[in-house]
Amino acid sequence: MTPRETTRLDRRGFLGAAGLAGAGLAATATGLRAAPPAAPDPLITTVQDWARTLGDGVQARPYGSPSQYEKHVVRRDVEWLTASRESSVNFTPLHELDGIITPSGLCFERHHGGIAEIEPGKHRLMINGLVDKPMVFTVEDLKRFPGRQNHAYFLECAANSGMEWRGAQLNGCQFTHGMVHNVWYTGIPLKTLLDEAGVRTNAKWLLAEGADSSGMTRSIPLEKGLKDCLVVWSMNGEALRPEQGYPVRLVVPGWEGNMWVKWLRRIEVGDQPWHQREETSKYTDLLADGRSRRFTFVMDAKSVVTNPSPQAPLKHKGPNVLSGLAWSGRGRISRVDVSLDGGRNWRSARIDGPVLPMSLTRFYVDFDWNGQEMMIQSRAIDETGYVQPTKDELRKVRGVNSIYHNNGIQTWLVHANGETENVEIG
Amino acid sequence: MSRSAELLAGATLLAGLAWAGMGLAQQRPAAAPAAVPAAAQPAKTGLGREAHPAEVAAWSIAVRPDGQGLPPGRGSVKQGEDIFQTQCAACHGEFGEGAGRWPVLAGGRGSLKGENPEKTLGSFWPYLSTTFDYVRRAMPYGNAQSLSNDEVYALTAYIMFLNDLVPESFELTRENFTSIPMPNVGGFYDDDRETSERAFWNPNPCMSDCRPTPPRVTGRARVIDVTPEGRSGPRVE
Numbered sequence: 001m002t003p004r005e006t007t008r009l010d011r012r013g014f015l016g017a018a019g020l021a022g023a024g025l026a027a028t029a030t031g032l033r034a035a036p037p038a039a040p041d042p043l044i045t046t047v048q049d050w051a052r053t054l055g056d057g058v059q060a061r062p063y064g065s066p067s068q069y070e071k072h073v074v075r076r077d078v079e080w081l082t083a084s085r086e087s088s089v090n091f092t093p094l095h096e097l098d099g100i101i102t103p104s105g106l107c108f109e110r111h112h113g114g115i116a117e118i119e120p121g122k123h124r125l126m127i128n129g130l131v132d133k134p135m136v137f138t139v140e141d142l143k144r145f146p147g148r149q150n151h152a153y154f155l156e157c158a159a160n161s162g163m164e165w166r167g168a169q170l171n172g173c174q175f176t177h178g179m180v181h182n183v184w185y186t187g188i189p190l191k192t193l194l195d196e197a198g199v200r201t202n203a204k205w206l207l208a209e210g211a212d213s214s215g216m217t218r219s220i221p222l223e224k225g226l227k228d229c230l231v232v233w234s235m236n237g238e239a240l241r242p243e244q245g246y247p248v249r250l251v252v253p254g255w256e257g258n259m260w261v262k263w264l265r266r267i268e269v270g271d272q273p274w275h276q277r278e279e280t281s282k283y284t285d286l287l288a289d290g291r292s293r294r295f296t297f298v299m300d301a302k303s304v305v306t307n308p309s310p311q312a313p314l315k316h317k318g319p320n321v322l323s324g325l326a327w328s329g330r331g332r333i334s335r336v337d338v339s340l341d342g343g344r345n346w347r348s349a350r351i352d353g354p355v356l357p358m359s360l361t362r363f364y365v366d367f368d369w370n371g372q373e374m375m376i377q378s379r380a381i382d383e384t385g386y387v388q389p390t391k392d393e394l395r396k397v398r399g400v401n402s403i404y405h406n407n408g409i410q411t412w413l414v415h416a417n418g419e420t421e422n423v424e425i426g
Numbered sequence: 427m428s429r430s431a432e433l434l435a436g437a438t439l440l441a442g443l444a445w446a447g448m449g450l451a452q453q454r455p456a457a458a459p460a461a462v463p464a465a466a467q468p469a470k471t472g473l474g475r476e477a478h479p480a481e482v483a484a485w486s487i488a489v490r491p492d493g494q495g496l497p498p499g500r501g502s503v504k505q506g507e508d509i510f511q512t513q514c515a516a517c518h519g520e521f522g523e524g525a526g527r528w529p530v531l532a533g534g535r536g537s538l539k540g541e542n543p544e545k546t547l548g549s550f551w552p553y554l555s556t557t558f559d560y561v562r563r564a565m566p567y568g569n570a571q572s573l574s575n576d577e578v579y580a581l582t583a584y585i586m587f588l589n590d591l592v593p594e595s596f597e598l599t600r601e602n603f604t605s606i607p608m609p610n611v612g613g614f615y616d617d618d619r620e621t622s623e624r625a626f627w628n629p630n631p632c633m634s635d636c637r638p639t640p641p642r643v644t645g646r647a648r649v650i651d652v653t654p655e656g657r658s659g660p661r662v663e
Contacts, residue, residue, distance in 0.1 A: 078654055083527040084567075113564065126477055128486055134477035141473045168647040175653060195468035207488055213570040215563035217488060266485050274488050275553050277560040281545065284614060290539035292550075294614040300626075310647070337631070342641035345634045375641060379631065387628045397623055401543055413643060424645035 072096075075106060076174060081163070086114035087214070089157065091178030094304070094325065095312040100152065100182055100353055100360040104236050107181035109243045110157055112214035116263045120247040123211065125193075125231070129269035132198030139233060139247045145188045149230065151253070152359045154327045156180040156299045158256035158283055161406035164391070168422045172311040176410065176422060177304040180327070182360035185251050187232030190225050193267070203269045207276075208250050211265035218259045219273035220252065224297075228253050231264065254329030254358040255297040256404070258283050288399030301328035301388050302407035303336055303363075303380035314369060314418035322365040324349070328382035333361040335381040340367075342375030342411060342425050343390070349378070374414040375425060391424065487563060491553040493604045500599040501580025503587040509577050510584050513566050522546075522588040532588035535609065548589025552611045554603065558582045 066073065075090040082088040092108040109115075120139045128134035157179035163169045170176050190206075199222070206225045210216035220229070230251040233240060240246040245262030252259045258278055273279070273295070285293040303326035308314045326336045332355050337346040349363035363378070380388040391408030413423040489495035511520065518524055522531035534544025543550075547557055562578045564570050573581070583598035591606060592598075647653065 076654065078652075080652065083529075087567075113567075113570065126481065126485055128477060128482045134482050135474045136477045136481065137474040144473055145471060167645040167650075169650050169652060171647040171653040192471075193474075196470055196474060209485075209488070213564065213568070215570065217563070268486060268488060270490075272490060272492070274490050274559075275556055276488070277556050277564075280552055280556050280614075281547075281550065281560075286538060286543060286545070288539070290543075290613065292614050293617050293619075296617040296619070298617075298619075300619070310653075337633070342637075344637050344640065346632070346636070381631070385627045385629055387626060387631045389623075389626050393626070413646075422647035423643045425641035426644040 070096075073106065075108060078163075078170065078175060087112045089159070089179060091174045092181050093174050093311075094178050094180075094306045095173050095309050097306070098323065098362070100325075100356075100362050101236065102181035102183055102360075104183065104238070104241050104244070107155075107183065107235075107241070107244060108157070108179050110179065110257065111212070111243070111262075112216055113212045115243050116210075116212035117242055118211060118247060118263060123247050123263075123265070125248060125264060126266045127193055127197040127269070128266070129207075130200040130203040130271065131194075131269050132200065135193075135197045137193065142188060142193075142231060142233060142248065145192055147192055148186065148188055150184055150186050151230065151251070152182060152184050152354075152356050153251060153253045154180055154182045154299075154358060154360045155251075155257045155260055156302075156327070156329075158258055158296075158299070158404040161408070161410075162403045164408075164422075165395070165400045165402065165406055168424045171422050173304050173306050173309040173410070174311060177306075177325075179257070180325075180360070182327075183235040184237065185230060185232040186234035186237075187230040187251065190229040190231050190250070190267070193231060194225065194269070197269075199269055202271050205270050205273050207266075207268040207270060207274050208259070208261040208264060209266040209268070210245075210261045211263040216258075216261050216278065217274065217276040218261060218278055219276065219295075220259060222269070224252065224255070225267075252297075254299060254331075256283065256299055259297065283404060285398065285402040285404050287397075287402060293402075296405055299327075299329035300405065300407045301330065301333070301380040301382040301386045302326070303378040303388060304410050305338070305376050305378050305412060308376065308414055308418070308420045309412055310420050310422055313420045314414055316418075317369055317371050320367055320369045322349075322367060322376065324363050324378050326361045326363055326378070326380035327359065328380065328384075328386065329358055330386060331383040332357045333380055334383045336361075336363040337379040337381070338363075338365050339377045339379070340374045343377050343409070346379065371416050373416055374412075375423075376412040376414060377409050379409055392426075487559070489555045489559040489562075491555045491604075493555065493600070496555075496558070496600045496603055497575045498600055499575035499579045500597055501576050501578070501583055502597040503580075503583045503592065503594050505576075506580035506582070506584025506587070509573075509581055513573070514581070517567065522585060531585055535589075538610070538613070546589065547585055548591060548609060550610050550613070552608055552614055554582065554586070554606055554608055557585060558603075 073093050073096040075092065077088060077090040089110045090108055092102060092106055123139050125137045160179035161176055164176055204222050206220045206222055208218050208220055231248060232251050233248050235244060240249055248264045250261045250264045279294060285296050303324055305322060305324040307323045314320060322338065326333045336349045336351065338349045339346045349365045351361060351363050353362045355361050388407060388409055394408045411423050411425050413421045487495065516525065517528040518531050524530035530544060530546055532546055532548055534546045534549035537544045537549060551557065558578055561581055562573065579598045583592065583596055586592045587594060587596065
């Protein structure tokens, strides 16, 4: 049996199990093609402008931008979410992207005091507290350290999908899941800087602080800081964007985005956490009994189908590509299951591209669609055996007021005309 | 010299520099043992410089629940009220009730188990230190780090008064700071997902016939209709 036949059979079995097999499906599977048109296509039979005249020369676009026909692929915000634009969030257009790397200019933004515009020559990074020698580094110092590393990691806001705790609210995966991005970082291990200052033996916690007007601070266990945290100056091969912390940010792999302090200016070493505003008032998870979890650092396994989705409806019957993203703060994604019938039946999706620890992972299901209604879901499983729960399973443990860490399974209702809606099912 | 010969010469020069650099790096460990006898000491690069004590003092302003980091100073409820009305009330309301959509600072006691919890400094925040620290580092919004330490003490005292935690005559100082208990100090516990959500680790999740009846739609984002712009949900012709 050829690989192609395997794929097709698998596809049929998938739809059959989902109860969607039908006459229309069989017709597309046998390979019906559209007949030639009655009139020839003028896009082919007449010479187009771009095939006759010269385009821009090499230096017309010294820093290139996307095609003018991709202007709709932008970050978007939801004004009613926050009281001001400077302490707010916008969303990555996940439904317009593919693969696992988020273009730097589309990475969602979350600021608490707006974007700090810092001249790199004026930036300083201090290490103080329980160290042998408090130290100050310039950005140039950082770039001279040995042991530079490159890693792709997802950064997910703790509040991603937070508006969906009480039910389906926002109609599009950009809004329900777009507080996540995944880029290549270049930098040095935080451990390198801590070693340079000499961490004392009674040290247990780190305080990371930003240089912006929110003075963003988070307490981080020393163990995590020594294990895999990075101090980075580069994303996707170039300098960090200002909105992502230029010139220096902290990378805290697998942990909630709030801890990835941007415009990083200070690391204090201590023996206790500091219980700062962003780990008491915010980024604590209120449960139904009125008590709250604190220090909920890890982002659990999660996934979402990005296509089809409300902003990217199905437009054609026959062959279609279902695509989505899965990620886990606990390690690698080991499997993604997809259901077309609201979780009654599942098939494992095809994962393509690198499967890196604590990175977005791309999955696909190639399928034929005969115009039937579908309830699409995806379910991520990571290498620790954690299975992405349903929203109802999460609510059973946590109630509906915990704001953060909603990694429940998303359902998209695809109508017979291809329109796709964010729904909850029961 | 031809262009390619120039490039070649440049490459040779760069290679020479790289080797010279490695030579320097190799010399370092040889000199190190005399200065650093402990075997487990990580190698130092010598990059960066020691921080001046005044630099550390300027930036190291974090305050912990045990009072570590509190500067000398004092401020009364009465003083705090005056500062609050000029510096804070435009956003937070005269009594911390929040103007428009800006954060509410007072009230909400006993609401945490309810349908709509109101999480204020009095009802939710576990430690007073966080109020002092945050106001000093980040408020007023748009004019951060403009308040004196005494002003921050006074504002903290006033916010405590708004939350019925101290009488109107109260003065907050570094010395009495840690003596005031916060109502929700016992309301937090460390992340316990790996035990309380143990069931989410499942070696054999259901793959087929996982529910007896087809699911029904119970909620629709389109009905709520709060998504910005039509582009978020295009209609298909």
